[in-house]
Amino acid sequence: MKLLAIDGNSILNRAFYGVRLLSNKKGVYTNAIFGFLNILLKLKKDYQPDTTAITFDLKAPTFRHLRYDGYKANRKGMPEELAMQLEPLKEILRALGYPLVELEGYEADDLLGTIAALCQKNGAECIIATGDRDSLQLVGDRVAVCMVKTKENILYDPQRLKEDYGVTPAEIIELKALMGDASDNIPGVKGIGEKTATALIQKYHSIDTIYQSLEEIEATPRVKKLLGEGKESAFLSRELATICVEAPMKEDLADLQMKSVQETELANCLTQLELFSFFPKFGIQPAMAQENTDAPDRTKQVKLLLDPTLEVLKEKLEQQGRIDFYREGETVYFCFADALAVCREQAENAVSELVFSSVLPKRTFQAKQFFKEARAMGTAFENLTFDVELAGYLLSAASRGYALAGLVQKYLPLQSCQVEAAGEEAEAFQTAAAFSDLCDVLERTLKEENMLDLLHEIELPLCEVLADMEYEGFAIDLEQVREYGDELQQRIDGLRDQLFIYAGHTFNPNSTKELGVILFDELGLPAKKKTKTGYSTNADVLESLRGKHPIIECLLEYRKLTKLHSTYIVGLLKVVGEDQRVHSTFNQAETRTGRISSTEPNVQNIPVRTEEGSKIREFFVAREGYTLVDADYSQIELRILAHIADDENMIRAFQDKVDIHQVTASQVFHVPLDEVTPQLRSRAKAINFGIVYGIGAFSLSQDIHVSVAEAKTYIDQYLKTYHGVRNYMDEIVRQAEETGYVSTLYHRRRDLADIRSTNKVVKANAKRIALNTPIQGTAADIIKIAMIRVFRRLKTEGLEAKLILQVHDELILESPVMQAPFVAQLLKEEMQSAAKLAVELSVDVHTGKNWLAAKG
Structure with missing residues (x-):
């Protein structure tokens, strides 16, 4: 028999610090549970135990505390974010059938030691999984210790222990007696470190031998003196460091056998915590949960229509009055309330003849591909009302991806669709059968989170714009590229x-x-x-x-x-x-702030202020008979800050059309406006933009090359001058701590679980994000609105000019030379009117044959 004994507190602690903070919608943290369960699954896969027991500490003092009141006295309490995960984890483990071993007055280590001794006594094999080196003393003939590491776990038997540490398992205790253990506040012998302790124990093997002939041992007079003075402490430390292997546990090996999984309870726990990815890992169905939820909680029978004729499909779509469809590889799925049509033989014809020609409302997944196809075919993809990927992105911008199966698992955890199919097909068909319900749930959730307008008015229309930009592409002067290469x-x-x-x-x-x-x-x-x-x-x-x-x-x-x-x-x-x-690919569902990113090539990352970056921009040219029209928002984030913070001094500066950095320099550094030097203006500019990103005194001091104290004085003076900004900074952080998220003027949300962290570094980073996201995210929303307005206006005016690139706060159009003056005016008008703020949006427009020239 092989038994896996897990140090619950140690592994939970490692999981908590190894996985970024995660939480469910109710604000219950789940990252430690997530990490623990993944470690548990890996351990079971690696060691294939016959049974697994998990030990936990209890809050009550142990015999070590009674023996020495300084024991673990320097330990900080468990962070609140971790403490709240302990009981939910235990519930999951009990539901999975794991025996949990806890005993008042004893630590998890003592219970591991006692379990290991039980195994040895009964001829069983024991593997102890922990992140704590104390357990290495338990290594023996039938006992191995798995040290759980971030990258690769290490399994210690007596030989590996000797290779890595140079001592036997029993000598681990003797080492602790001399060198102590800072984490447990075991004193050891004052002045004796790990190197000296290891040398002594490797030679003499125990403190008994050392103290029996202290004057004869090979050591310096100083070490002998320290040992003599610390004798009492050494023996106390050995006692404290020794793991008890005879704890009065009620359990014997028979009690440590796994019990059967309580599927309903497990499904309920995972559903409450929104840990949906573990359903397939534990081999249970989401429909087993009995929790109340807004999601449909029914088993749904779905009729399968394999390669129906287009006539049959058209009739069903017209009866439904809506087209719910998507493509996966070479297959196109059409979804109905009680049926799923799977089109493989006529997939492309089904899209071109039934979707592109129809005015029915459409719900799909990754709509941009269909806009591009329609454009290439010279037809239209009209009346798009929902995109599942974009909905998933808006609801959780920090997710790693928005695969359909994952979204079904997350938002329809209790639904089971019965479709007659086998193997991999069955899984794909079940996901497809849930598509319409998924659209319903996501739409309802977006409405509850006040983001449905954001989807309908910004993200869905932008799909068509980005598809058009990808289709058009940007001309490249290949000769220049090769020459510069x-x-x-x-x-x-x-x-x-x-x-x-x-x-x-x-x-x-x-x-x-x-x-x-x-x-x-x-x-x-x-x-x-x-x-x-x-x-x-x-x-x-x-x-x-x-x-x-x-x-x-x-x-x-x-x-x-x-x-x-x-x-x-x-x-x-x-x-x-x-x-x-x-033809860059523009990614609409990738960044956490709502900004668009691009790949192949990534045009967002071309260096801005370098000679090399300028040269690269010369490669991007207008085709023959055309010119580029380039427009850039001026200081948009500061203008948004002025509006959001309702800062009268900043608003007045923008309304008076004065140089905001010069005004800031005058007010912060107490010099007349006409005496502001280029250096002072540069410093003021760094403060203006730094404040937007939640800059601290240290970072500012690095940026403008002054002392930290001087930088702090500048920030303090800035916030006195712009008191509206100061109030905004205080208020937005308070709101984020209260709600767990921040949002833009257009209600785009960014979840910030880390804002409630007790870790100062983590919390400080979350505060910076809280300060910046409403500003940067609003800027991203505004440029998207501008893109939609420009795209539609060009169509309305019947112009040949095309929007071909967006980079940060900049839009580039390719226009026939003769139309360029009108296009430039149109571009400026639409960008300036994209948002009504307390200060006017300012746009600089230039034209040129290549991107560099068009930037003016």
């Missing part, structure tokens, strides 16, 4: 040769390992912490070494140019189509 390669080769000169020999500049040896071993530069794989040579490390050796500047330049070459020369040439245009 050759120039960059020459510079890269020259820098590589210079690196070899500095190093004194050739090496691979792209090898972190080789570079670490050269910089820190051969050239003797100050190194950061060395890991098992070598020295770190990341950007932060190299920046900290600037000025210490000329190889550093050369290396930084080399890295910058090689990245530019691979990303914007090799990368661009790879994605240019036969039409000599790049």
Whole structure:
């Protein structure tokens, strides 16, 4: 028999700190439970035990506390976010049938030791899983200890323990007697550290031997003196460090057998905590739960229509009065209240003939693909009323993805659709059969969260705009790309040769390992912490070494140019189509703030203020007979801040059309407006934009090269000047702590469970996000509204100009040269009128043959 004994508190603690804070809709934290259950499943998979028992500490004092009142005296209490997860975890474990072992007056370690002793006595094998090295003393012939690590667990038997620690299991206790244990506040012998303690125990094996002949042992006079003075403490520490293997447990091996799973209770627990991903992992069905929920909780019989004729399908769609459909690979699913039509043979015809030609309202998944197809076919995809992916994104912008099966599991946990199919097909068909119900639930949830208008008025219309932009693409001057690529390669080769000169020999500049040896071993530069794989040579490390050796500047330049070459020369040439245009993919459901991102190529990340970035923008050109029209919002985030904070001083500055950074400098640094120097204006600009991102005194001091105290004075003075901003900052953090989220002017939400964290670093980061998201997110909403307005206006006016690119606060159109003046005016009007704020939105518009020239 093989028994797995798990140190519940240790693993729960490790899980809590290893998984970012997660919570359900009611604000109950679940990250530690999530992590614990995944660790549990991995342990069972790795060791295939016959039974598993889990031990937990109780709050009552143990015999060690009674023996020594300083025991664990330095331990902080369990964080509230973790404490609230303990009982729900135990409920899940009981429902799974695991025996939980707890005993007042004894620690989980003592119960593990007693279980291990029971196994040895009865000829059973025991594996102890823990994150605490104290349990290594329990390693024996039939007892192994699995140290649970972040990356890879380590299984200790006596041989592995000897290899890694140089001592036997029993000697682990002797080590603690001498060196103590800071985490448990076991004193040990004052002045004796791990190195000395290990050497002594490896030679003499126990403190009994050491103290029997203290004067004869091989040690310095100082060590002997420390040992003599600390004798009483050493024996007390050994007593405290020794795990009890005879705890008076009620359970014997028969009581530690797994019980049967209580499926209803387990389903209820997982549903309450919204841990839906564990249903398939534990082999139970969501429909087993009996909790009250808004989601349909019925078993639904669905008729399967495999490859129906288009005539039959058309009739059913017209009867339903709505088209609920989506594509998965080469299959298109049409969903009805009581039936599921699966189209494989005529999938494309079904879409082109039944969807694109219909005016019926449509609900789908990933609508952008259908807008692009319709555009390519010269037809229209009309009356889109719902997109499941976008709904999932709005409800949880921090999720890693929005696969249909995952959304069904999350929002319809109690529904089971019965479809006649087997194998993988059955799973796909069951997901498809739930599609219409999923749309209903998501729509209702969006309405409850006040985000249905955001979906209908911004995200759904934007789908068509982005599809059109992807279809149009952006022309690339390939000759320029190749010429600049050759120039960059020459510079890269020259820098590589210079690196070899500095190093004194050739090496691979792209090898972190080789570079670490050269910089820190051969050239003797100050190194950061060395890991098992070598020295770190990341950007932060190299920046900290600037000025210490000329190889550093050369290396930084080399890295910058090689990245530019691979990303914007090799990368661009790879994605240019036969039409000599790049067709970026614009991602609408990726960022947490609501901003659009792009891939192949990622146009959002082209350097802005560098010569190289400018050169890259020259590659992006207008086609023959056309020009580019480029418009950029000016200081949009500060204008939004003025509006949201209702700050009269900031509003007045914008209304008077004065330089906001100059005004800020005048007020913060107490100098007349006409005496503000470029340096003071630059500092004021850093403060203005830093405040938007929740900047602290330390970061500001780094940005503007002043002391932390001086930076703090500037921030304090700024908040006195702009008291509305100060009030906003206080209020938005208070609201976030109260509700667990922040939102934009258009009700886009971002959940912030970390704002309630007791960890100061985690909470401080969440506060910065709380300050910034309503501003940056509102800016993202406004640029989206502007894109929709511009797209529609171009159509209404019958113009040939097309919107082809969006980057942050910038829109670019490709327009026939003759239409450009009117298009530029149209673009400015629509962008400025996209939102009505307390201050007017300001837009700069320029034209040019390439992107760089069009930026003015």
